Amino acid sequence: NKDDVQPDSNQTQTRTQxxxxxxVEEILLSRGLFRSRSLALCNLLESCPPLQNSLQPPSLLK
Known part of the structure; x- marks a missing residue:
């Protein structure tokens, strides 16, 4: 029975996290602090400057 309970608690914990x-992302977005994540996403698409230049706006918006 304990083995059956543990997976459920893990799933619940994962959903909570x-x-x-x-x-948190919604809060950051509402405060305009979502730029770093947007730059990270752009970086994956190789259409933005490196994350070291995260203070600069993405080249897509220039």
Missing amino acids: VGAQLD
């Missing part, structure tokens, strides 16, 4: 992360 994901929900909390989404809440």
Whole structure:
């Protein structure tokens, strides 16, 4: 029975962490602090400057 309970608690914990992360992202977005994540996403697409230049606006917006 204990083996059956543990996976459920792990799934619940994972859902809680994901929900909390989404809440944090919404807060950052509402405060305009989402630029660094946007730059990271652009960096994956190789269409923005490196993350070291995260203070600069993405080249897409220039």
